[in-house]
Each structure stands twice: as C-alpha cells, then as structure tokens.
Amino acid sequence: MSDTIFALATAPGRSAVAVVRVSGPGSGKVVEAITGKKLKARKASLRTLCDVAGGVIDEALVLWFEGPASYTGEDAAEFHIHGGPAVIESLTDALLALGLRPADPGEFTRRAFERGKLDLAQAEGVADLIDAQTKAQAKQALAQLGGALSERHEAWRSRLIEALALLEANVDFPDEDLPSDLADKASPPLKALIADLDAAVLEGDRGRLVREGFRIALIGAPNAGKSSLLNALAGRDAAIVTDIAGTTRDVVEVPMDIAGYRALLADTAGIRASDDPIEQEGVRRARAWAEDADLRLWVIDGSASGEAWREAMDLTKPTDIPILAKADLPIGADGEAAAGALPVSAATGEGMLALREAIEGKIIAALAGSEFPAVTRARHAALLKDALSHLTRALVALRQSPELAAEDVRLAARALGRVTGRIDPEDVLDQVFAKFCIGK
Ligand SMILES: Nc1nc2c(ncn2[C@@H]2O[C@H](COP(=O)(O)OP(=O)(O)O)[C@@H](O)[C@H]2O)c(=O)[nH]1
Numbered sequence: 001m002s003d004t005i006f007a008l009a010t011a012p013g014r015s016a017v018a019v020v021r022v023s024g025p026g027s028g029k030v031v032e033a034i035t036g037k038k039l040k041a042r043k044a045s046l047r048t049l050c051d052v053a054g055g056v057i058d059e060a061l062v063l064w065f066e067g068p069a070s071y072t073g074e075d076a077a078e079f080h081i082h083g084g085p086a087v088i089e090s091l092t093d094a095l096l097a098l099g100l101r102p103a104d105p106g107e108f109t110r111r112a113f114e115r116g117k118l119d120l121a122q123a124e125g126v127a128d129l130i131d132a133q134t135k136a137q138a139k140q141a142l143a144q145l146g147g148a149l150s151e152r153h154e155a156w157r158s159r160l161i162e163a164l165a166l167l168e169a170n171v172d173f174p175d176e177d178l179p180s181d182l183a184d185k186a187s188p189p190l191k192a193l194i195a196d197l198d199a200a201v202l203e204g205d206r207g208r209l210v211r212e213g214f215r216i217a218l219i220g221a222p223n224a225g226k227s228s229l230l231n232a233l234a235g236r237d238a239a240i241v242t243d244i245a246g247t248t249r250d251v252v253e254v255p256m257d258i259a260g261y262r263a264l265l266a267d268t269a270g271i272r273a274s275d276d277p278i279e280q281e282g283v284r285r286a287r288a289w290a291e292d293a294d295l296r297l298w299v300i301d302g303s304a305s306g307e308a309w310r311e312a313m314d315l316t317k318p319t320d321i322p323i324l325a326k327a328d329l330p331i332g333a334d335g336e337a338a339a340g341a342l343p344v345s346a347a348t349g350e351g352m353l354a355l356r357e358a359i360e361g362k363i364i365a366a367l368a369g370s371e372f373p374a375v376t377r378a379r380h381a382a383l384l385k386d387a388l389s390h391l392t393r394a395l396v397a398l399r400q401s402p403e404l405a406a407e408d409v410r411l412a413a414r415a416l417g418r419v420t421g422r423i424d425p426e427d428v429l430d431q432v433f434a435k436f437c438i439g440k
Pocket residue numbers: 220221222223224225226227228229240241242243244245246247248270325326327328329344345346347348
C-alpha cells in the first residue's frame with residue numbers, strides 16, 4: 001500500500017494563493033486533523049487550518065477528494081492557502097508532524113498512472129503542458145493528454161492483434177492441413193500496417209519539433225551581418241555587433257515564439273579559416289549547430305566582393321533561406337553573384353517583414369499538420385522503429401513458418417503497447433516521471 005505524500009503544487013515564492021496537495025490513504029485523517037472536521041467530498045470548504053498543537057496556520061479553502069474520484073485515484077486533498085513563504089512553511093511543518101512524506105517529482109501523476117487514471121503517453125502530455133511556452137506546444141500537449149497519441153498507437157496495436165489472431169489460428173494446424181492461402185490472407189494487413197508505421201516514422205520530427213523547438217541557425221562569412229540580423233529578429237541586443245571580423249565566437253541562442261511555435265534562433269561565428277584557436281573552436285561550434293539545425297539562414301554581405309560567402313556554402317541545404325544582407329548599401333560583386341537571395345537590411349529594416357514571413361512559412365510547412373503526430377519524443381520514435389523491424393521480419397517469415405511470424409507480430413504489438421506504458425518495466429517509468437516537477 002502506498003504512503004501519504006504532500007507537495008507544494010504551485011511555484012515557490014510569494015503569490016496570492018499557493019496550493020498544497022496531499023494524496024494517499026492518510027489524506028482523510030490529515031484533513032480532519034488540520035481543519036478540525038470531516039469535509040464534504042469535492043466541495044470547497046473555507047476552514048481555519050491548525051497544526052497539532054492548535055496553532056493557527058491560515059484561513060483557507062480546502063478540497064477533499066475521496067478516491068478513486070481524484071487526480072491520483074487515491075484519497076486526496078488540496079489546501080488553497082495564502083501564498084506567503086511563512087504560511088507555506090507552517091503547513092509543511094504541520095504535514096510533516098502528521099507523518100506525511102514530501103512527494104518525489106511527478107509522484108502524483110505516477111500514482112494516477114498506476115491507478116489507470118491515465119496512460120504513459122497521457123502522463124507525458126501532462127509534463128509537456130506544464131513545460132509548454134508557446135500555444136502550439138500547449139495545444140499538442142493538451143491533445144496528447146486527451147489521448148490523441150495513445151489512440152493512434154492503440155489503433156495500430158489492435159490491427160496487429162487481428163493479424164496475430166489470424167496467424168495463431170493457423171499455428172495449431174498440422175503441416176499438411178496448413179491453409180496454403182495463409183500468407184495471402186495475412187500479408188496485406190501486415191503490409192498496410194508497415195506502410196502506415198513507415199509514414200508515421202517519416203513525419204516523426206513534426207511532433208518532436210513542436211515540443212522541443214524548431215532550430216534556426218544564422219550562418220555565413222565573418223562580418224556578413226549575422227549578429228545584426230539576430231538582434232533585429234529578436235528585437236534586442238542579444239549578440240555583440242562590431243566591424244571587426246570574427247567578433248562572434250560562442251553560439252548565441254535566442255528562444256523565440258514564431259507563429260505560435262517555439263523556435264531557437266542561433267547566431268554563430270563566421271565561417272572562415274583562422275589561425276586563432278578560439279576562433280577555430282567558434283567555427284567548429286558554428287558548423288555543428290548549423291548541421292543539426294532545422295533551418296539555416298544563409299547570410300551573404302551583398303555589399304562585399306571577394307567571395308568570402310563561399311566558405312559557408314557546404315553547410316547549406318536546398319530548403320534554406322539565402323539572405324542578401326546590408327541591402328541599404330551599394331551592391332558589390334558578391335551581391336551580384338547571389339542574385340535570388342532575399343534582400344534585407346538590419347540597419348534600415350528593409351526586407352525584415354519578408355524575412356519574418358519566409359521563416360514563418362518554413363516553420364508552418366514543417367510543423368503544422370491535420371493529424372496528431374505519432375511521435376512527440378525520442379521514446380515514441382524508438383518504439384515505432386522497433387515495431388517496424390519486427391513487422392518486416394514477420395512478413396518474411398510468413399511463407400516459411402506461421403509460428404515465427406506470429407512471434408514477431410507479438411513483439412511488434414508489445415513495442416506499440418509500450419508507448420502507452422501498459423507493459424513497461426519500472427526503470428523506464430522512473431526515467432519518464434523523474435523529469436516531472438515536484439507537486440505534479
Ligand atoms: N549598412 C549596414 N551595415 C550593417 C548591416 N548589418 C550589419 N552591418 C555592419 O556590418 C558589420 C558586421 O556586422 P555583424 O552583425 O557583427 O556581422 P557578423 O560578423 O556576421 O555577425 C558591423 O559593422 C555592422 O554595423 C546593415 O544592414 N547595413
């Protein structure tokens with residue numbers, strides 16, 4: 001049986017109201033001890049809270065939930081106290097004196113999971129919703145919490161179970177009676193599933209990028225105007241701008257909300273050969289960041305000549321946005337050579353709107369979708385790929401041995417089942433819940 005836990009569910013510090021939640025079999029006794037009487041379940045009651053010695057802690061709203069009709073599924077309570085540090089401390093002391101244990105991170109949600117109130121993918125949705133900084137992140141997290149991700153995986157799993165039933169029905173036949181059309185019957189549904197899972201893995205980045213943020217790198221030669229563009233896009237002086245080539249060394253990352261999506265815009269060192277070990281390291285970091293980025297803004301100084309921009313060319317991909325910077329200055333040979341790039345001036349603001357729109361267009365094209373993504377974390381992608389490899393093997397085994405094919409289909413179903421966590425080992429659960437905040 002579980003013990004009774006408590007935690008501050010709101011952010012620590014000074015606030016109008018702070019919520020302390022309690023969950024576990026001792027919750028009813030705790031409410032009685034602190035408020036002096038039994039409360040009506042699921043009704044807000046205004047009570048004077050007192051510690052064991054009778055000292056007044058606060059005048060507060062208390063909510064009492066009788067399990068299983070609570071977030072955790074256990075008996076639980078919430079104290080909505082005044083949000084001052086001293087009041088919080090007094091209540092904490094009183095709960096400790098009553099023998100309660102401070103909750104571990106995510107322990108309330110883990111209890112909810114263990115009592116079947118939500119599955120693992122939904123629990124991840126809870127954590128994502130708390131971490132969400134943009135509307136798109138929140139929308140995705142809320143849908144996942146509502147079961148959108150679980151439903152997709154469960155639908156695939158039930159198709160697998162159907163295929164499995166077909167195979168298992170035939171396993172018991174003696175060899176000579178084995179229906180020759182088994183492979184003909186079982187392979188179309190397996191093939192259809194493989195195609196669906198393949199498609200889900202392929203578009204797998206969409207959900208993950210919404211959740212983790214879309215990474216945009218500014219790259220180009222030294223002095224091209226990258227740092228000036230970062231500052232103009234961010235609306236503040238995040239990076240140092242000078243006319244000295246090689247000023248930027250560290251990668252300067254600025255989190256941004258673009259069209260409701262979370263993005264991380266990075267300014268990087270100008271790409272050039274250098275003898276200075278510090279600059280060399282800066283260039284190495286610039287390359288690494290740019291290679292991993294989801295979009296590169298390739299900045300070319302349109303007023304220059306000398307083809308310094310060609311140094312960064314190997315980093316660009318066809319979907320990147322080429323920018324002709326310093327469009328307010330007379331055009332030089334480099335500008336002529338880079339015709340077709342978007343003319344922009346950080347100094348006058350010319351072209352900035354078009355640049356913002358171009359970036360928004362790229363983000364929306366990469367992240368927007370009508371269906372809920374099948375993958376929002378690396379964990380889901382790994383399980384999908386696992387299921388796919390078993391299915392591919394099952395398809396091959398089908399013609400030789402229905403037993404072997406059935407075993408692989410079973411393993412594929414197991415992998416998909418792990419997305420909702422029904423059959424996950426303790427250590428996997430520990431990992432997922434450890435990333436939660438305390439009080440959730
Ligand atoms: N006229 C003009 N000068 C610019 C513009 N953007 C940057 N510069 C100048 O170009 C030099 C290098 O700019 P910076 O942003 O540090 O380039 P970075 O090395 O690519 O980061 C600085 O002297 C800036 O003032 C622009 O749009 N117009």
